[in-house]
Amino acid sequence: MCGITGILYLNKDKFVNENLLEDMTNSLVHRGPDDKGVYINGNIGLGFRRLSIIDLSTMGHQPMSNEDGSVWIVFNGEIYNFKELKEDLIKHGHIFKSNTDTEVIIHLYEQYGKECVDYLRGMFAFSIWDEKKKILFCARDRFGIKPFYYLHDNEKFVFGSEIKALTKFNEFSNEIDLAALDHYFAFGYITDDRSIYKTIKKLKPGYCMEINLINQNVEISKYWNIEYNPDYSISEDGWMERIDNVLSESVKMRLMSDVPLGAFLSGGIDSSSVVALMNKYSDHPVKTFSIGFKENKYNELQFAREVAKKYNTEHHEQIIEPESISILPELVQMYDEPFADSSALPTYYVSKFAKQFVTVVLSGDGGDELFAGYNSIKMISNYYKYNRTPDWFNQNIYGNIFKLIPENQKGKGLLYKLSKPRKHIGSYFSIWTIPERTELYNYDIKRALGGKVAEEYKIKISDRSKGDDFLNTLQEQYIKTFLVDDILTKVDRASMKCSLEVRVPLLDHKFAELTSQIPSALKFKKDTGKYIFKKSMRKYLPVSVINHKKQGFEIPIENWFKNDLKEYVNDTLLSNSSPLNNYLNKSKIEYIVKNSFNSKRTQHHKIWSLLFLDTWLNA
Secondary structure, three states: OEEEEEEEEOOOOOOOOHHHHHHHHHOOHHHOEOEEEEEEEOOEEEEEEEOOOOOOOHHHOOOEEOOOOOEEEEEEEEEOOHHHHHHHHHHOOOOOOOOOHHHHHHHHHHHHHHHHHHHOOEEEEEEEEEOOOOEEEEEEOOOOOOOOEEEEOOOEEEEEOOHHHHOOOOOOOOOEOHHHHHHHHHHOOOOOOEOOEOOEEEOOOOEEEEEEOOOOEEEEEEOOOOOOOOOOOOOHHHHHHHHHHHHHHHHHHOOOOOOOEEEEOOOOHHHHHHHHHHHHHOOOOOEEEEEEEOOHHHOOHHHHHHHHHHOOOEEEEEEEOHHHHHHHHHHHHHHOOOOOOOOHHHHHHHHHHHHOOOOEEEOOOOHHHHOOOOHHHHHHHHHHHHOOOOHHHHHHHHHHHHHHOOOOOOOHHHHHHHOOOHHHHHHHOOOOOHHHHHHHEOHHHHHHHOOOOOHHHHHHHHHHOOOOOHHHHHHHHHHHHHHHHHHHHHHHHHHHHOOOEEEOHHHOHHHHHHHOOOOHHHHOEOOEOOHHHHHHHOOOOOHHHHHOOOOOOOOOHHHHHHOOOHHHHHHHHOOOOOHHHHOEOHHHHHHHHHHHOOOOOOOHHHHHHHHHHHHHHHO
16 A cells, blocks of 8 residues: 655656655655655656555565566555466566566556456556556556546646645646535535546546557546346345355455554444454454444444454454544645545544554445445435425425525425435435525635536436446445545545555455345345345344444534534634635525524534635635
8 A cells, every 4th residue: 555646748858857756755655654766767757655565575666667667657555366367477478576466567567458457356546657658557446445636738647646746746726626616515525537626637436547648649448337237036045145255255355464454343234244254264363443432322332342252353442532623634634625524533543543553454335335225325215215296396396395494494405305306316415405505605606616516427427327226326326426535535545644554345346246236125125225235244243233223434523513612613614714705605604603503404514514624725
């Protein structure tokens, strides 16, 4: 697990500045504190920071080349099937000098060109410079577990694992992408290929790109997509056996490590299942790490303890207090752009805690997307199922009632969603609704947006989906937005800030492809998500873990904002000097803050989004 950077000038007569490349690379030292390296050849430069996991020797140094130095790579991630790939490549005549997965990618590229990505089983973001063909080839893993940002114009192509590396570039423009800002207020994260800056983009999951210096062509192409093809011929018992076998294989593959390894254990079914399967293949007790709160509503520690006891893990716990919010400026520095998922706070703390004992952990992320486990998926599905009235009726009747109800009254959010087209209802679950954002933005932002809204991107995903039914389409939307741009982004930045590698066995693409064949009726059954997954894991987990109500990885910020942090919220957001006043209507902010303590509708997500943006603008 590492940090990568690079500069390619499209004019071969312009040379890469070594000091600039070093600055970009060193900005990612937290991602790789163990080693660093740069490769410069005229107009191409590659930078690397290493977190040593596999082959701790100097042979794992990057940038790494093939035998004759004609192909160079910087690679962030882990390839879990690299040993099998290496054996096959040796049969084709390739010669290896290390025991790393990095070198395998080089020879795969030599053997198969850009199709090399089809053979990789793991998480990755990498760039390969092909000196003979004058091509820079870049790729990102199928789910976007590892990040890849880039800046491209008529003169250059610059890339990095995090935005902070690109902001080191002398000609970087910090102009804000207002459409991205709208994504932020709508969803709490920035999706599509956007970043908060107009000039910086993301390579999307399952995509690769080639920059050809000879013809000056840039080609971005998709190499993988989740496809839902339900197989109705397999029984429940048959699916249970397949789920167990493929997930067991995925977990086993992710236990390879030359450094200490453990697991995040929340007490939910996903992380608990991963720990159970780790125990199955481990020679010693699994090290597990849990975060809790004093507020019982948000605390799953009792379930984590049950799993830890059942498998005799080396268990570690930590309690988070309200004053933990003092690290907000540090969170802003981690994420580089506005990011309103408050669970970034406990994710950082559990990563920092785990790093005291291990360098690698496995997590249960991905289970809710693959098996329709989120409470919001249940809610959206019920809206779709029970709201059978025509869209024109919904828009006119529910829409007009919505306008009449005061903002702080319960039921207003429900009416807003019911007023939207039935098949697109999932696209309208937001922190700030479209009418609320219209009131929030100042005139200049509204004029610049020109009526376009962030929800259009999610609608586009739904319309293009080839899902077999509504639930499949909704799952695909979650995978391509919330999973990559919230969950995986949150975990990557928080863990890598602590130089901790997180592996995600539920997002092995072979396992994901298996789940895409499971009929929706077995994922969401009797008003319960994860039906077939829970049934598959029943033999491994305590009944209490299987049956307890899903809580999610949330923090009690609503309680904190009304009590311990009330003064902090007022002083920050109601200040005349707040930079928010340059973009937003102060009267709307004042209304939200002053009414949040007595409102019958929860406002804490809105307040957190304002606090994070305020801190980011002040950074």
